[in-house]
Amino acid sequence: MAKILICDDELGVRESLKLILGDFYSLIAVDNGEAALEVLKNSTDIRVVFLDIKMPKLTGLDILTSIKELHPSVKVVIISGYNSVETAHEASKLGADGYIVKPFESKDVLNVAGKYIK
Amino acid sequence: MTITPISIPNFLSSLIVGYLGLFVIIKNPKSKNHWTFFLTTTSIFTWLFFYSIAYNSSTENAEFLFRIGAIGVTFIAPLILIHYVAMSESNASRIGKLFSLPYLISAFFFAFFILKTNFIINGLYHYPWGNYLKGQNLYLLYVTWFLFCTTLAFFILLWEFKKTPYGHKKQRMKWQVFAFLMLSLSSVDFLPKFGINFVPFGWLTVLLYTGITTFAIIKHKLLDINLFIKRSILYTTAISSITLLYFIIVILLERISQNLIGYKSISISMTAALTIAILFTPIKNWIQKLIDTLLLAGTPTELADQNRILKDEAARAQRLEAVSILASGLAHEIRNPLTAIKTFAEYLPKKKNDPEFLNQFSTIVSRETDRINSLVQQLLDFSKPSAPALEEHDIRKIIHETLDLLNSRLIQANITLKNSIPKAEPHLALLDANQIRQALLNILMNAIEAMPKDGHLTIDDEIGAGNLYRITISDTGCGISEEDLKHLFDPFYTKKDGGTGLGLSITHNIIKEHNGKILVASKLGVGTTFIIELEKSA
Numbered sequence: 001m002a003k004i005l006i007c008d009d010e011l012g013v014r015e016s017l018k019l020i021l022g023d024f025y026s027l028i029a030v031d032n033g034e035a036a037l038e039v040l041k042n043s044t045d046i047r048v049v050f051l052d053i054k055m056p057k058l059t060g061l062d063i064l065t066s067i068k069e070l071h072p073s074v075k076v077v078i079i080s081g082y083n084s085v086e087t088a089h090e091a092s093k094l095g096a097d098g099y100i101v102k103p104f105e106s107k108d109v110l111n112v113a114g115k116y117i118k
Numbered sequence: 119m120t121i122t123p124i125s126i127p128n129f130l131s132s133l134i135v136g137y138l139g140l141f142v143i144i145k146n147p148k149s150k151n152h153w154t155f156f157l158t159t160t161s162i163f164t165w166l167f168f169y170s171i172a173y174n175s176s177t178e179n180a181e182f183l184f185r186i187g188a189i190g191v192t193f194i195a196p197l198i199l200i201h202y203v204a205m206s207e208s209n210a211s212r213i214g215k216l217f218s219l220p221y222l223i224s225a226f227f228f229a230f231f232i233l234k235t236n237f238i239i240n241g242l243y244h245y246p247w248g249n250y251l252k253g254q255n256l257y258l259l260y261v262t263w264f265l266f267c268t269t270l271a272f273f274i275l276l277w278e279f280k281k282t283p284y285g286h287k288k289q290r291m292k293w294q295v296f297a298f299l300m301l302s303l304s305s306v307d308f309l310p311k312f313g314i315n316f317v318p319f320g321w322l323t324v325l326l327y328t329g330i331t332t333f334a335i336i337k338h339k340l341l342d343i344n345l346f347i348k349r350s351i352l353y354t355t356a357i358s359s360i361t362l363l364y365f366i367i368v369i370l371l372e373r374i375s376q377n378l379i380g381y382k383s384i385s386i387s388m389t390a391a392l393t394i395a396i397l398f399t400p401i402k403n404w405i406q407k408l409i410d411t412l413l414l415a416g417t418p419t420e421l422a423d424q425n426r427i428l429k430d431e432a433a434r435a436q437r438l439e440a441v442s443i444l445a446s447g448l449a450h451e452i453r454n455p456l457t458a459i460k461t462f463a464e465y466l467p468k469k470k471n472d473p474e475f476l477n478q479f480s481t482i483v484s485r486e487t488d489r490i491n492s493l494v495q496q497l498l499d500f501s502k503p504s505a506p507a508l509e510e511h512d513i514r515k516i517i518h519e520t521l522d523l524l525n526s527r528l529i530q531a532n533i534t535l536k537n538s539i540p541k542a543e544p545h546l547a548l549l550d551a552n553q554i555r556q557a558l559l560n561i562l563m564n565a566i567e568a569m570p571k572d573g574h575l576t577i578d579d580e581i582g583a584g585n586l587y588r589i590t591i592s593d594t595g596c597g598i599s600e601e602d603l604k605h606l607f608d609p610f611y612t613k614k615d616g617g618t619g620l621g622l623s624i625t626h627n628i629i630k631e632h633n634g635k636i637l638v639a640s641k642l643g644v645g646t647t648f649i650i651e652l653e654k655s656a
Contacts, residue, residue, distance in 0.1 A: 012486050
């Protein structure tokens with residue numbers, strides 16, 4: 001089963017994504033960016049990262065840049081509480097493969113995961 | 119010999135530009151910005167100064183002096199580019215940085231070619247208004263090189279201007295753009311080197327450029343640009359007339375000296391020109407004042423109005439910024455719990471028979487609802503802090519009580535507390551005990567969180583003049599950066615894990631409601647000090 005990495009400092013959001021994706025994919029969830037990079041370093045079977053944009057210390061956009069640099073084949077879907085064009089634009093410029101706005105629809109989450117993991 | 123008229127404005131301009139450059143660098147020798155501008159003005163000074171002497175020299179000497187001036191011109195291009203790159207905070211500066219060094223190096227090459235060879239310039243044109251350098255085969259390449267560099271510099275400036283949010287800084291940038299446009303007019307000075315008879319007026323446009331840029335660098339609050347243009351047209355007319363007058367006086371003096379001594383001397387002429395130039399400053403100031411009061415009727419009021427309008431605009435922009443920070447902070451804080459509630463509600467029908475899910479559902483949904491509720495409460499507290507219920511309390515006792523609440527946290531983080539506030543000597547003040555406790559708690563909690571291990575927390579008080587009560591709370595924590603310090607009391611501005619960014623803004627509001635003052639000083643890696651001043655309320 002292909003792996004998805006969830007990175008969000010909010011327990012509620014992590015639990016929600018687990019609820020939506022848990023029946024179809026194998027999941028790893030972490031609550032900060034450093035941990036996400038650590039997980040990616042150690043496991044090669046992660047295909048998609050769901051990444052929160054606003055986290056303390058390293059922000060989602062910082063992590064996005066690092067992921068795209070170190071693991072270019074991994075797809076990154078940004079989850080954001082801000083529904084703003086600028087943030088979405090900034091994320092796509094940095095190489096984000098998807099952008100989901102909180103509170104998200106479960107079908108959108110499943111769609112974007114399904115797009116990258118056939 | 120006689121003085122060529124065109125040399126006079128060039129000479130005066132060179133002195134003013136040189137002076138402004140020195141003024142800027144003396145104001146702040148540590149700023150990179152000020153240095154790059156100073157170097158630019160030095161190049162402009164070299165250009166104008168040596169040209170002004172060259173205009174008055176014999177043909178053999180003139181060419182050499184013009185060449186030195188032309189070296190000054192050459193360095194203007196890379197220095198302006200470097201100046202804008204240093205000033206820029208946006209991505210555009212990356213391209214600029216890429217070009218800066220090659221441009222600076224090639225400027226040295228061009229300087230060498232100008233001084234030592236005849237490929238770029240050689241010989242002089244003799245125009246009715248004076249001599250001027252003759253451009254040679256490589257001159258067109260040189261001009262292209264120069265214009266490309268300055269155009270690049272201009273794009274960096276424009277990009278920075280576009281990126282700057284509305285406010286004082288944008289106003290300042292608007293001036294810089296205007297100044298640059300003025301400067302770009304001076305490229306007309308290249309024409310006479312191609313044999314086109316055109317009186318060079320670069321001395322005027324660089325003067326405007328230097329003046330405005332100096333103003334933009336030094337002054338933070340600027341007048342509206344329209345008023346400036348109106349004033350500068352009037353001033354320029356007036357100053358041109360005085361320059362003409364000045365010119366006539368210099369010529370007359372020359373004649374007189376010729377009659378007295380019997381010959382004309384360049385040193386006497388120059389000394390006379392300088393002396394009068396110094397004397398002219400008060401006259402010029404006086405004329406400016408006269409224009410302000412006579413021609414721009416009611417100008418002092420108009421200026422005051424302009425300043426007020428600008429101030430109001432800046433305040434409004436700041437308020438809007440605060441609202442937008444508030445809104446985006448709120449969006450994030452509320453959308454997180456909403457996400458969880460929404461998802462769990464959606465899966466409830468499907469998983470209603472899964473006991474593990476139901477257990478999780480009740481924990482998460484009730485916890486997230488509580489979070490939204492407490493957020494709303496904090497927001498209400500923030501937006502409408504209830505007027506403090508003032509009663510006479512012993513503030514020293516309140517401080518001790520608040521510290522007692524934090525005792526276990528202090529032990530946990532191994533923080534040494536040095537509390538110099540005497541418990542036995544009450545200091546009575548009119549205040550809302552609960553609110554002050556809250557305000558102190560927020561500051562103390564932040565101090566503790568800034569010192570994860572082995573810090574020192576120092577608390578002291580003093581009673582100042584007029585019964586002003588001052589509490590000082592210092593920690594040896596991680597400190598606050600200059601940028602964060604500016605936003606410290608902004609709602610939802612936080613750098614803490616799980617912080618809402620409301621604590622200190624609530625503290626700020628409480629102290630304000632008590633007609634008090636809160637001050638903060640901090641240094642990264644050293645610590646932070648908060649000072650609260652409470653007046654003995656009426």
